Amino acid sequence: MLQRLFFRLERFGGLSEQEKHALQEAVARTRLVNAGEDLSGVHEYHCNLVVEGLACDYMLLPDGRRQITNLHVPGDFCDLDLLLLSASDRSISALTPVKIAIIPHHKLLDLAERHPRILLALWRDTLIDAAISRECIANIGRRNAFARIAHLLCELYIRLQSVGLVRDGAFELPLTQTDIGDATGLSVVHVNRTLQRMRADGLITWVGHQVTVRDQKRLEAAGEFRATYLNLRVDPGHGSGDRLARRFVVYPT
Amino acid sequence: MLQRLFFRLERFGGLSEQEKHALQEAVARTRLVNAGEDLSGVHEYHCNLVVEGLACDYMLLPDGRRQITNLHVPGDFCDLDLLLLSASDRSISALTPVKIAIIPHHKLLDLAERHPRILLALWRDTLIDAAISRECIANIGRRNAFARIAHLLCELYIRLQSVGLVRDGAFELPLTQTDIGDATGLSVVHVNRTLQRMRADGLITWVGHQVTVRDQKRLEAAGEFRATYLNLRVDPGHGSGDRLARRFVVYPT
DNA sequence: CGAAATTTTGAGTTCACTCAAGGATGGTGG
DNA sequence: CCACCATCCTTGAGTGAACTCAAAATTTCG
Numbered sequence A, B: 001m002l003q004r005l006f007f008r009l010e011r012f013g014g015l016s017e018q019e020k021h022a023l024q025e026a027v028a029r030t031r032l033v034n035a036g037e038d039l040s041g042v043h044e045y046h047c048n049l050v051v052e053g054l055a056c057d058y059m060l061l062p063d064g065r066r067q068i069t070n071l072h073v074p075g076d077f078c079d080l081d082l083l084l085l086s087a088s089d090r091s092i093s094a095l096t097p098v099k100i101a102i103i104p105h106h107k108l109l110d111l112a113e114r115h116p117r118i119l120l121a122l123w124r125d126t127l128i129d130a131a132i133s134r135e136c137i138a139n140i141g142r143r144n145a146f147a148r149i150a151h152l153l154c155e156l157y158i159r160l161q162s163v164g165l166v167r168d169g170a171f172e173l174p175l176t177q178t179d180i181g182d183a184t185g186l187s188v189v190h191v192n193r194t195l196q197r198m199r200a201d202g203l204i205t206w207v208g209h210q211v212t213v214r215d216q217k218r219l220e221a222a223g224e225f226r227a228t229y230l231n232l233r234v235d236p237g238h239g240s241g242d243r244l245a246r247r248f249v250v251y252p253t
Numbered sequence C: 001c002g003a004a005a006t007t008t009t010g011a012g013t014t015c016a017c018t019c020a021a022g023g024a025t026g027g028t029g030g
Numbered sequence D: 001c002c003a004c005c006a007t008c009c010t011t012g013a014g015t016g017a018a019c020t021c022a023a024a025a026t027t028t029c030g
Helices: A003-010 A017-026 A105-114 A116-142 A145-161 A177-184 A188-200 A216-222 A241-250 B003-010 B017-026 B105-114 B116-142 B145-161 B177-184 B188-200 B216-222 B241-250
Strands: A029-033 A046-052 A055-060 A066-072 A091-094 A098-104 A170-172 A204-207 A210-213 B029-033 B046-052 B055-060 B066-072 B091-094 B098-104 B170-172 B204-207 B210-213
Touching: A017 A105, A017 A116, A046 A105, A055 A177, A055 B116, A066 A116, A066 A177, A066 B116, A098 A105, A105 A116, A116 A145, A116 B055, A116 B066, A116 B116, A145 A170, A145 A177, A145 A188, A145 A210, A145 A216, A177 A188, A188 A204, B017 B105, B017 B116, B046 B105, B055 B177, B066 B116, B066 B177, B098 B105, B105 B116, B116 B145, B145 B170, B145 B177, B145 B188, B145 B210, B145 B216, B177 B188, B188 B204
Parallel strands: none
Antiparallel strands: A029 A098, A046 A098, A055 A066, A055 A091, A170 A210, A204 A210, B029 B098, B046 B098, B055 B066, B055 B091, B170 B210, B204 B210
C-alpha cells in the first residue's frame, strides 16, 4: 500500500521495518475517488495519501478560474498540513481515478509520539512541498510559457521517477491541456501552441496519456530546471536533518 | 528579543512561560545585516529569526532576473527548513537593515526534544509559510497586476498587524517598486503605473516608506484577499492541531 | 455509434514588457 | 551646508507574449 512512499523516503535514510509497519497499520482504509471529484469532506480528521493516480491542490478564484498549486503523485501525502492547521485554503481533487489511503489524524498523532523519526519524515515531507511551491512561484512569476511547461514536465519526471513510475524516459501523465494551463498560469490555447512547439523541437512526445522525454538535457535547459530543490538525493554533507533524526533514535521518547 | 514571535504565536494558544524562556535561551547571539546583503553562510548550522527589519527569500534565474518567494517580517523564522533539508533552493536577503536572532540548530533540536509543543509550533510555522506560498502561486498565476499588488499589500497588512506593527492602518514598508515587482512577477514600470492607479483610486497612500491602507475593504476586494490562509485567527472548531498539542502536553516526553 | 470532452486552428486584442530618458530623492563627503 | 552621486520613481513610445472568442477537427468513452 505505502510502497511508493517508502521507496521515496529511502532516498534520505528511510524508515526502519518497525516504523514502516507502524505506518502501514495506521491506514484505516482505502478509498477510490473518481476523476474530477474532490477529496474534500474526507479530510476532516484524516490525512489522505495517494496510492495510485494523480491528484492536485487547487484554488478557485471568484470568477471561476482555477490555479493548481501542486500535484500529488503516488506516495504523496495530500493534506498533512491539516494535522496542525485549522484553516484550509485550498481544495484537493482527483485528476484521474485515485486510490487513497486514509490515515486518521489520531493514529498519525500516536505515531508521531511513539516514533519521532516518523514525525520528522512527515515534517520533512511538508518542507519539500514548500520548496516545490517556491520553485513554482519563480516558474510562474518569471518564466515564459515554454520554460514553465518544460519545468513542470521536468519536475514530474523526477518526482515520478522517485517513486518508480518512469520507464525508458516515459511516464503516464493523464493531464489535459487545461490542467497544464491551470498549473502554469496559462490559457489552454497557449498551452496547446507551446506543446506543439515542444514536440516539434523534439524535446518530448505526448501520445494519449503517455509522455516521453526525448531530450532531458535540452528540456531541463529550456525549463532552467535543477532538481536539487526536490531533495530527492541524499547529501550527507549539509544540513542537520540527519543529526536530528539520529538524536531522536538515540534518545527515543 | 522574541516578543514579536510570541505575540504572533498567542493567536493559536501560544507557549507557556517556561517554553518561551527556553526559546529565548536558545538564541546564541544577534546579528545586524545591511540592506541588500545576503544572510547566506550564516545559516549553515543556525536558524535565523527576524527581530527587526524586512527580509526576503528569493531565487535568481540564470539571466539575472529575481523572484521573491516570501517576505519575512519581525517574528518570522527565515530558514527553519534547513533544520531538516540538506539542499537550499533559495537565498535570503535583507531588504532593509535587519536584526537577526541566531539560534543554533543543535539548540533548536534540544528544544524540540524537550518541548514537543515548541516543535509543533515550529512545524506549524513552516506550514503557514507553505500556505502563503500557495496563495502566492494563485496570485501570480491567475491575477492581473492590480490584484496582485493589492493582494500582497493586504497580506503584509495582516502579517504586520499580527506582530503589532500596524498603527491606524499605516505601516512601514521599505520596499522599492523593484522589490514589489520581483515579489509579484511584474516589471518595475508596470508596478509603478499600477501603484499610481491604486493611489488615485484612494485605496492606499504611500509616502516615503509609510504605507497607509485607506480603504481596506476595497483593497481586499481588489486583491480577492481572504486572510484565512494566514491562520492568524484561532478557530477551535476545525483541525486537530490543538488536540495534537494537548496530547503532547498531557503526555510529555 | 453518438455525445462529450479535448485538441487544434484562426483572428483580433490587450495587458504587461522593453527600451530609453528625465525627474526626484536621499545619503555622503568635502 | 551644499554639491554630488546613486538609487529610485516616473513618463513616453513601441513591441510582443499571451489572452479571448469562436469554431472546426479529433479523440475518448459509454
